[in-house]
Amino acid sequence: MKTNKYKRIYEELAEKMKQGVFQPGELIPSEHELAASYETSRETIRKALTLLSQNGYIQKLRGKGSVVLDTSRASFPFSGLVSFKELAEGLSGTIYTNVEELTLIRPEPYLQHQLQCSAKEDIWKVTRTRVFNEERIILDKDFLLKKNVPTLTREICEQSIYAYLEKELDLTISFARKEITVEPCTKEDLSLLHMNGFSYIVVVRNYVYLDNANLFQYTESRHRPDKFRFVDFARRHTI
Amino acid sequence: MKTNKYKRIYEELAEKMKQGVFQPGELIPSEHELAASYETSRETIRKALTLLSQNGYIQKLRGKGSVVLDTSRASFPFSGLVSFKELAEGLSGTIYTNVEELTLIRPEPYLQHQLQCSAKEDIWKVTRTRVFNEERIILDKDFLLKKNVPTLTREICEQSIYAYLEKELDLTISFARKEITVEPCTKEDLSLLHMNGFSYIVVVRNYVYLDNANLFQYTESRHRPDKFRFVDFARRHTI
DNA sequence: CTTTATCACTTGTATATACATGTTGTCAAC
């Protein structure tokens, strides 16, 4: 076991909650008991429980214990940074991805600003449409810095770019800033998506950062309004 | 100083970043240095830095240190659970709240389901419109369990309900689940808001939980699409 | 000049201890 102890405990407990071994409303064993049964220290258990709390699995009650929250009401994962492929795995119906465009470009000023890069930087431009039940309802436009991603193929784009970056290139995606707005749809939206009469589109702008805090990807994900849904879990102050 | 040491340090460091004492891209002092200068242990500093990391202020780089992220690009606060009043403080223009309705009701089945309560529970129903520059662009419908909030006045609703709950009633709001969708607008939307020709509306459904993990409030916040903006900061895996 | 080893630094993880503080049940006093 080369992996972290507290992450492993987190995974195990989360799994038990998903499988219903711990039911919503119940108290899980106390920190001392967990420390004993996992043969570790209380602080390590506390780190695992903190993760569970942050991800919406439990609520810690001082003096009482930790109660299991009802995660069935809202669909997982709660808060952002999920790729289309990860998302699609939880859905029914026929789903696939069309790669409309895959080219190397030089960024115009708008893109320079979004990616915080110079005009002579090489940029991968990937345009994909996402098809649910034969309706093209999502348009994803990805821009990646070539210096981070030397090669990119149609096949990779049809699968998951994220998976390729993390597993093949060993890049670690660390965090993202996301912005959701509603905007008038463009000619491109109309030509590539089944807009079904809608004249507005939900735009999710994603700024994705690597481990080393460098911005390396800018994504616009454009959703037909009736098929858009975003769920979020947020704690108020801080733990 | 009866408050937490690590929260105080978190606040102080966050303040320094907002004020530009620490510039984006710079490394902040190491954990050992901070521990020395704050006369505390490294673990306590680490708790403060973890909060800074979770809230998008810094990125920790193993072996190097913690770099300050550029928080000016996206507007704070990043992730949810912000009341209208807190939000309005960062904006320019004339802003106020109209209380359209404040009544006690019994929940119909839809509301029973949303609030997970019985049909004979007393519920406060608060309907408010939010006015920016003389345009009514947000419709907030709040439903609160009376057993948690015995009294509620027009004046409180014109200010911040959250502030009243936390400061006066000493209830602690702990976390919320949020869902964002786009839906056809209703007759109520048309009558209470300046829809400006829009026939769709952005609906943010909020399920708010107290400290003790009890659901106590359900809110629908309905935004005219062109004035809606949601920002989010998310870390990919954990920590 | 290039490569390699090492060292001094950084953050990450795990453990142990102590005390503070909130919750709940028990049991005695009234």
Add this chain to the structure above:
DNA sequence: GTTGACAACATGTATATACAAGTGATAAAG
């Protein structure tokens, strides 16, 4: 029966120590 003190639990905070592991500069070896 009600109240109140208390004990036995729970989680929260703070501290100290040890070692693992990544980074970057320096110095020695080739």
